[in-house]
Amino acid sequence: MQIADVQGEIDHELVSKEQIERKIKEVADQVSKDYAGKDILLVSVLKGAVNTMAAFSQALSINVSMDFMSLSSYGAGTSSSGEITVRQDLSSDVKGRHILIVEDIVDSGRTLDWLMDELKRRGAASVEAFALLEKPSRREINVAVKYKGFEVPDEFVVGFGLDYDERYRNLDCIAVLRPEVYQGGQA
Ligand code: IMP
Ligand code: MG
Secondary structure, eight states: OOGGGGGGGEEEEEEOHHHHHHHHHHHHHHHHHHTTTSOEEEEEEETTTHHHHHHHHHHOSSOEEEEEEEEEOOOSSSSOOSOOEEEEOOSSOOTTOEEEEEEEEESSSHHHHHHHHHHHHTTOSEEEEEEEEEOGGGOOSOOOOSEEEEEOOSSOEEBTTBOBTTBSTTOSSEEEEOHHHHTSTTO
16 A cells, blocks of 8 residues: 555655665674574564565565564554563574564653563573664663664654554555544544
């Protein structure tokens, strides 16, 4: 889906499809070098990071395993509940493995911080993270994101996996919604 398909609901585009593709390729090249010869497990957080996981994993030139976890930090609103719960756990044992978490966005940092600690607690050999987006102005926990995509302002963004109330995940770019959408109306 493109912006033109939901024109009246989008305020403006923040990161284009082409910019996303270029950045993901750049990060994938770096990760392929850094992890050459290592057995790596990509862990992605459902559902928002699925688009990034798909594009990123295909851009790598090394062979990886992939697993998924469903965590909840947000309900239907636009601000964090601050509480992390596991909705669906990984199917892999992470003990002794090199883990690279693939995230859509780091906002307060709570979700990523919790997940990195949890995977270390389970005995991972190493835990690093790639986040497609970061909102530095909203950071509450100074979690280390080794592989960085784009910084975005303190606005609620949708697209490329990110939703508002389960919609706009299949938008091919990152965009800012019109305020009317989350003030009732269309969402
Ligand atoms: P954090 O725990 O506050 O860092 O938030 C992490 C999660 O909140 C992300 O993985 C997203 O699922 C969600 N989130 C944060 N900001 C946005 C946004 O602007 N749009 C959509 N989802 C967001
Ligand atoms: Mg997420």
